[in-house]
Amino acid sequence: MQQHEKFMKRCLELASAGLGSTYPNPIVGSVIVHEGKIIGEGWHRKAGEAHAEVNAVNSVKDKSLLKKSTIYVTLEPCSHFGKTPPCCDLIIANDIPNVVIGCVDPNEKVAGRGIAKLMASGKKVTLGVLEKECIALNRRFFTFQNKKRPYIILKWAQSADGFISPERKTEAKPVWLTNQYSRQLVHKWRTQEHAILIGTQTAIDDNPSLTARDWHGQNPIRIVIDRSHRIPKENHIFDSQAKTIALSEQPSDWAQTEIIDFEGNLVEEICKSLFRNDIQSVIVEGGRRLLQTFIDAGIWDEARVFRSETVLGNGTKAPFFDFMPHLKENIRKDELLMYRNHDQHDYF
Numbered sequence: 001m002q003q004h005e006k007f008m009k010r011c012l013e014l015a016s017a018g019l020g021s022t023y024p025n026p027i028v029g030s031v032i033v034h035e036g037k038i039i040g041e042g043w044h045r046k047a048g049e050a051h052a053e054v055n056a057v058n059s060v061k062d063k064s065l066l067k068k069s070t071i072y073v074t075l076e077p078c079s080h081f082g083k084t085p086p087c088c089d090l091i092i093a094n095d096i097p098n099v100v101i102g103c104v105d106p107n108e109k110v111a112g113r114g115i116a117k118l119m120a121s122g123k124k125v126t127l128g129v130l131e132k133e134c135i136a137l138n139r140r141f142f143t144f145q146n147k148k149r150p151y152i153i154l155k156w157a158q159s160a161d162g163f164i165s166p167e168r169k170t171e172a173k174p175v176w177l178t179n180q181y182s183r184q185l186v187h188k189w190r191t192q193e194h195a196i197l198i199g200t201q202t203a204i205d206d207n208p209s210l211t212a213r214d215w216h217g218q219n220p221i222r223i224v225i226d227r228s229h230r231i232p233k234e235n236h237i238f239d240s241q242a243k244t245i246a247l248s249e250q251p252s253d254w255a256q257t258e259i260i261d262f263e264g265n266l267v268e269e270i271c272k273s274l275f276r277n278d279i280q281s282v283i284v285e286g287g288r289r290l291l292q293t294f295i296d297a298g299i300w301d302e303a304r305v306f307r308s309e310t311v312l313g314n315g316t317k318a319p320f321f322d323f324m325p326h327l328k329e330n331i332r333k334d335e336l337l338m339y340r341n342h343d344q345h346d347y348f
């Protein structure tokens with residue numbers, strides 16, 4: 001068993017290299033082991049391209065060894081024809097006798113059929129090696145498949161005295177509560193999520209670009225609430241740096257628009273709209289009202305809060321939790337607090 005866990009750990013490492021570039025697909029890693037040695041490795045890099053198992057098989061130099069090998073994979077090998085052919089067929093065609101799997105694929109098109117097919121063809125299948133870790137790794141994909149909504153990360157920075165921003169004065173320069181390293185970290189986070197969401201007032205007041213320009217990787221899809229098209233169409237959010245979807249009452253000429261029901265529950269309407277667009281995860285970056293709306297609805301998965309030493313004295317109060325969520329990590333001595341919402345999921 002320890003051997004299994006050792007090789008599955010390597011699969012997890014490989015899989016995480018794909019974080020941010022595989023949407024709407026999950027991240028998956030695979031290794032092939034012959035007589036205790038890794039002879040092939042692969043991970044899924046991008047939706048539409050080869051799955052992890054294909055890359056692992058292709059990386060094996062001496063294909064004749066496959067007949068006496070074990071393939072490890074973090075997610076159940078697929079059984080369906082999607083953008084690529086089934087990985088089960090590849091394993092069967094290459095005569096790999098042992099298959100070790102982290103977790104079952106929650107995608108309705110697979111959901112156990114891959115395992116059944118492998119077993120029916122005489123493969124020795126071992127399921128559930130580092131299962132919790134494999135599910136946690138794909139918490140975005142699992143949330144989307146099981147809850148029919150994207151995985152939701154809330155992010156904000158607050159001053160030492162609990163304000164998210166100072167009182168607005170026209171012409172005033174923006175006050176940065178975080179340092180350049182925190183900002184770079186935020187850009188890294190942006191590359192890891194499928195989408196980024198802000199409210200109307202933030203788009204008007206701050207005119208943010210919401211790109212990940214300080215980190216290597218893909219820009220998330222920008223989602224902006226623009227109920228009655230109050231955001232000037234010249235604002236950065238509508239530029240060509242990244243794709244933008246406006247959630248509005250009516251269509252507009254300058255942005256892709258998704259019509260949502262503003263009389264309904266806003267968080268649920270946002271979730272439904274993002275689900276329709278196949279968006280697996282979203283990082284909510286303000287403003288305070290929108291963040292608080294998610295907290296009050298109880299529909300969020302992680303909160304990442306920067307705490308600055310700056311004292312503002314007055315301004316807009318930072319969002320608050322009505323109950324204290326589970327603090328998962330406290331990074332850099334209180335500077336960054338990472339919360340998990342245990343009411344919502346058990347992936348941790």
Ligand code: AOF
Nearest residue numbers: 028044051052077078082083084087107
């Ligand atoms: C695997 N290995 O590396 C991945 C899997 O459209 P396709 O063909 O890319 O299929 C996407 C679905 O396949 C995805 O929703 C998930 O169920 C599974 N992903 N499966 O065996 C992989 N990425």
Ligand code: ZN
Nearest residue numbers: 051077078087
């Ligand atoms: Zn596959």
